[in-house]
Amino acid sequence: MTFEKILLRNVEIPNSEKIDVYLKRGGYQALRKALHEHTPDELVEMVKASGLRGRGGAGFPAGLKWSFMPKAADVTKYVCVNTDEGEPGTFKDRLLVERDPHSIIEGVAIAAYAVGAHRAFVYIRGEFFTGVKRWMKAIDDAYARGFLGANILGSGFDLDLSVHRGAGAYICGEETAMLESLEGKRGEPRLKPPYPAQVGLYARPTLVHNVETLACVPHIVLRGPEWFASIGTEDSTGPKIFCVSGDVNRPGNYELPLGTPLREIIYEHAGGIKEGRQLKAVIPGGASTPMLTAEHLDVPMAFETLHAIGTMLGTGGITVMDERVCIVSAALRLTRFFAHESCGKCTPCRVGTQRLVDTLQRIEDGRGQQGDIERLLSLCDGIAGHTFCPMGDAAVNPTLSSIKHFRHEYEVHIERHRCPMSS
Amino acid sequence: MTKVQITIDGQKIAAEAGSTVLEAAREAGLDIPTLCHHPALSNWGACRICLVEIERQRALQTACTFPVTEGMVVHTESEKVVAARKFVLQLLFSERNHYCMYCQMSGDCELQSLAYRYGLTEWPYPRPVEPLAVDATRQYFVMDHNRCILCRRCVRACAELVANHTLGVRERGIHSMITADLNVPMGESSCIQCGTCLQVCPTGALMDLKSAYRGRETQVERTRSTCVGCSIGCGIELVSRANHLVRIEGDWDAEVNKGLLCVVGRFEPLFDDRQRVTQPLVRRRGLLEPCEWDEALGLVAEKLSGDSLAALITTRATNETMTQFGRLFRSLGAEMAAVGSLAPAPGAEGRLTDLAEADVILVVGADLKKDHQVAGAFVRRAVDRGARLALVADADNGLASYATWHVGFDQMDSLVGMAAQASRPVVVCAADLPAEAEAALAPLAGKASFLGLSRGSNSRGAVAAGLPLSRGGEASARVLYILAEDDRLHIPRNGAGFVVAQASYVGPLTDMADVVLPAPIWAEQSGHVTNTEGRVQSVQAALTPPENVWPTVKVLKTLAGRLNLAL
Incomplete structure (x- = not known):
């Protein structure tokens, strides 16, 4: 229907x-x-x-x-x-x-x-x-x-x-x-x-x-x-516009009831992943929400259900990344955005986001050092919850969630001194 | 005042309702560290160094902004808190050049002391390598962005205290920089060099050219006193070391200025490069030659006992000096005057604090950007708060851009009429107004509070000592005695046959004097001065005068003794 x-x-x-x-x-x-x-x-x-x-x-x-x-x-x-x-x-x-x-x-x-x-x-x-x-x-x-x-x-x-x-x-x-x-x-x-x-x-x-x-x-x-x-679920009522972008066949705005499963939005409405490739990661609610992986695709897109699995509905901006995406590069790009947009008022956001970018850039460039993953995690720990406004919490999400789901990929970057996704 | 019961680090505290956790802790003697916070400025909550753990709060909270509530339990040095503070410090140290050993603030720096307190022993993040430009375009101070931690105390001081709004922030994020106006060098900006930003800077980013590297807090002495730069009489702290003045700071507790100062009070005395008079001098064959006090006073006493005597005194002198001066020259029948004048007050005399409550401020004839600058700051603050400024002054008046109305003296009546309709009008008058202007203020008597800004620091003290005020050029007598101390008086000789100058510095007065008696400068003697509101305030000596310079009052008393006057 x-x-x-x-x-x-x-x-x-x-x-x-x-x-x-x-x-x-x-x-x-x-x-x-x-x-x-x-x-x-x-x-x-x-x-x-x-x-x-x-x-x-x-x-x-x-x-x-x-x-x-x-x-x-x-x-x-x-x-x-x-x-x-x-x-x-x-x-x-x-x-x-x-x-x-x-x-x-x-x-x-x-x-x-x-x-x-x-x-x-x-x-x-x-x-x-x-x-x-x-x-x-x-x-x-x-x-x-x-x-x-x-x-x-x-x-x-x-x-x-x-x-x-x-x-x-x-x-x-x-x-x-x-x-x-x-x-x-x-x-x-x-x-x-x-x-x-x-x-x-x-x-x-x-x-x-x-x-x-x-x-x-x-x-x-x-x-x-x-x-x-x-319309929707008990705690998330009404229609919602989901913005689907990234590696899908039909990117665009889709209005659906809150609670529609993520899989349905990506695979039915947005036409699935380009050229039949595998989904690697998906950001469910805009750049500031923690990313998910293919195992989470059955989550209903509602405030409470996404919260329960450690992410957020946010704006409903769904960004799909397929198997070709380097996760470090993706985290770097997202974090660079937050560093660029930090207003500079409070210390953890102003300086902390830049230190995240420095470290991610180093890893992506093949100059990563042992301990860099821990350094990233400790930076996230220092920033989150300690900033003047919620932007600090948002800024650490790409790094935190990508390490959570793809730690191995970070390790490979550091061990091989290069990005394994680049030829 | 209602109290709420809170617990900080296990200590039960009755805190004032409405106060912040930081205020409550400090009241109880507990030390929560701060960087962006300053008691004279609005709470900012941005540096994040004062984060504390409050039970039943999800995240750590900034003590400087979080209000106390009944039953609150606070931990100020828990493991979580210390980790967060250390993180903030590590980030700050990674942001700019904080190599403390090269900085003039080393030992007094708030950032450095926190690094010691939280044991920062390593640099977990790469240090910056690109130096930032230093802005040295100001006459008296320098802005070194390399040492700035972007706490914005300076920005808030410039906006909230001085209401000059010169300082701001440009760019954003890691590229944020403190900037003057629309990114011009400080020396080309709207900065008025009041130096309030220096006084609140927690690091060495803002340093004045006199006190830098001239002594840490533990090596200097502080003396509370009163500025005699103008008749406002701001409370100051004289910072000295080895009998040298290294810095002047505004006294945050002073009722008159609450910490504010202007360029005249903060910097100009430090950069006074006139040559001191260090011993009595007598003119022989056209040249001033050193002599003993005994000889000089003998010569002066002889001349004073003759006929036709005029005696002038600076209004920088203390009340004690004024009194002694009055007694001596009154009994000698001299024509006396103090060089200053009072401003008219055709109605109830007000106080500077009235400006904070005013809805309309009528400024008549005064340029508060040039003179009485601290009053200018109070007027600008009132305008920021919503008061309207009515200016009767020349077109180039420094506060013109703040004025709602700005007219010349010829159209003054319209503004007087408007001010009379206001609910809390305050009139700020300059001294030496034209008689018509004074008369035009009459309708405001009984309606407005009047704040007259007298010319000369202690004109009111002079009047209280029975000395008439004058511009200083009218005296004509055979013998002229000028008590100038460190004032830059310009007194014509007017045909006097013999001139005595009691002066601290070599200048036009000593050039024409026949006898020069050395005098202490204002920072070398104690006494009292009466400000333009009539407030009697204490001046304290911070320095010892040179060996052969006698206190002014002692000279006057010795002269009286020589003349056998029982005063």
């Missing part, structure tokens, strides 16, 4: 980014319903009941996040849309922004109404040139049709939305770093607590959500939280 597309239901229709197409497809009905038939508190309860969890990587329950926002009407509050999709292997938000921006605007407007915010900001990754244009055009059109601005759909609710482009830093996907950047400062994470729901943008309570999370909201409002919760 093919799964009915929910989040991606519009993206293949010609001109799906245009407001007329969106309206023709039933767009903005959820906003109308939310504003006229529901109180803000009811909406918070609906999102809670739907079991929706954040799609940006951490999987925090969205309804809970909404309920943390102060109720007082006289407090200025903000909603921020995190479109800083920078996690390697992840390209779902970009698709939604480019092909269905109005579904996100609708989600933003409902969320803002629910938490009592009248100002919302889109923070978009600077490299998304098309996405920026689509966002801005969609916002202009939404204003023109009365879905944004003063007295939306005659409900008395006002909301302004504008776009801010990032300058190119992975760390700005971390919500407090994003807020710093949005304020015009250097993009670095803030001390938590306080969390953004108490002290966020310009020190006001702020709700920060990923694009895909917000895109779920109109469907929850229209079709009810029970319907949403009926």
Whole structure:
């Protein structure tokens, strides 16, 4: 049975980014319903009941996040849309922004109404040139049709939305770093607590959500939280866009219920491994999640099931590596990304990630020394759990998980003084 | 204050609710190491050296940021904690050039002392080989990036204390560098050389050109005193060794400045290269020649007892000197003056701390980037916090870019009217304002608090000693007595037949004097000065004057004795 597309239901229709197409497809009905038939508190309860969890990587329950926002009407509050999709292997938000921006605007407007915010900001990754244009055009059109601005759909609710482009830093996907950047400062994470729901943008309570999370909201409002919760598993409800990349026949975005087995996604939807080769390793949820091997392929892609086997659902960015991949080289490349993106605020991440790169590079170049594997493990041990923000924990995952599953390959590199995969 | 019961390393502690684990531990005398933390700055939590183990917390937590809660149990030196700290230190030592034996901070460096404390005996990671450029473009100090650990105390001091926002960080990750403005050499930046960054630097990355290699903490003496660079009277610590001043630091506990200083107070006295007057001098055949005190005082006493006498005193002098000076010359019937002036205060006199509460600050005639610079920092901080600055000053005023409104004296009334509408207005006035400007402030009497910035460090002390204030050029008499000490006074001779200069340094005054009496500099004598708020503060001698230089008061008393005046 093919799964009915929910989040991606519009993206293949010609001109799906245009407001007329969106309206023709039933767009903005959820906003109308939310504003006229529901109180803000009811909406918070609906999102809670739907079991929706954040799609940006951490999987925090969205309804809970909404309920943390102060109720007082006289407090200025903000909603921020995190479109800083920078996690390697992840390209779902970009698709939604480019092909269905109005579904996100609708989600933003409902969320803002629910938490009592009248100002919302889109923070978009600077490299998304098309996405920026689509966002801005969609916002202009939404204003023109009365879905944004003063007295939306005659409900008395006002909301302004504008776009801010990032300058190119992975760390700005971390919500407090994003807020710093949005304020015009250097993009670095803030001390938590306080969390953004108490002290966020310009020190006001702020709700920060990923694009895909917000895109779920109109469907929850229209079709009810029970319907949403009926999709997926008990702890991971709703549809999820899985981004499949790497050595597969049909890389791309696949919308499936949470809990779909990894094997099904890779072998059925993405068409299996190229030229019938063997799968060597797979990263299940973006570069920051620990990699798995062929023996884990039957794991259901849900928050709790992946957690149980020591990895994470993350963003749902699945990167497949076949038998030709050198695992040291892969770990090096991934770790180099984290070292490059370290903001430099805290010592373990700033220096530690670079020392990981130095050591991995040495091993890959055939200059590895006895004890280098232990050195890598002790670096990971020193970094993980000791950094200012979760990026340190993410940065050690490629190294840790590759040693865990492929220690022998590291040893061969060191013993033979060369990479066995290179000719 | 509510207390919570916590346990740190087995010791039961009643900690103040809302304080951090670090504060609670330090209050109880327990030493948790820190690098990026500084008590005068915001909590940063980034160096990760203060990680501690807190029971029921998943990961180690930074003591400098983690708030205490009832029943909390903390371990500050557990195996896990020590391993994490050692790791952080190893990384820091692998990041840049920390060859301690070549560094002027060796012995006083916070990084080095932690390396000893945690027994760093090896380099587990390759050491850096590429040297980084040293920024030596500033007049008084140097930034050596090779010794920087990126703790950003300097950046926070520049932003939070001085509110000058010169320092920042460029690049990211391992390429992060402390930078001035948009990556220009410090000497070409907006830096005002206040040196607050030097005072907070935990390593040898920021060093001043005077004190580097001139003595470790164990070899120097510290004397708490008051700066007489201007009438704010900042609390300072004079750091000296073998009767030489090596450094001046802001006193963190001083009520007036809370550790802040400016270039005038921190650096200029150290780089004073004028030639000292070390013995009495008498002019003979046009040339100043050394003589004994007895001869010089005899000659001066003889001239003072004649007719038509004018006596001028520097406002850098202490209250004690002012009093003695007043007594002597009053009984001689001299025309007296102290060289300074008070600023107008047509309403309630305020304090510098009022700036922290102000919503509108009206600055009239003062350029706080040039004079009274520490007050300038307080004004900028207020602006950062959201207060609005109304400036009545010349177009090139140093705080112009911080001002919401900026007008000339001719349009002053509009800003006075606006300030009168504010809920907590503070008026900062320069001395020597035009009479019309003074009059224009009248509507704010009873509404604003007034902070007058008097010219001359101790003008208020002079007034209290009964000395009139003057610009110093008006005196005309047959005999002119100028008590200048180390002040750079410019006093015209105005046809006087005989000039006595009591001065510390050779300069224009000694050039025209007929008798020169050597005087101690400010760091060589104790007493009190009264700052522009009226606060009487203590000045302490940190140095011993040269052998033949008498304390100023002793000279005045001896003269009185010679003249048979019972004072």
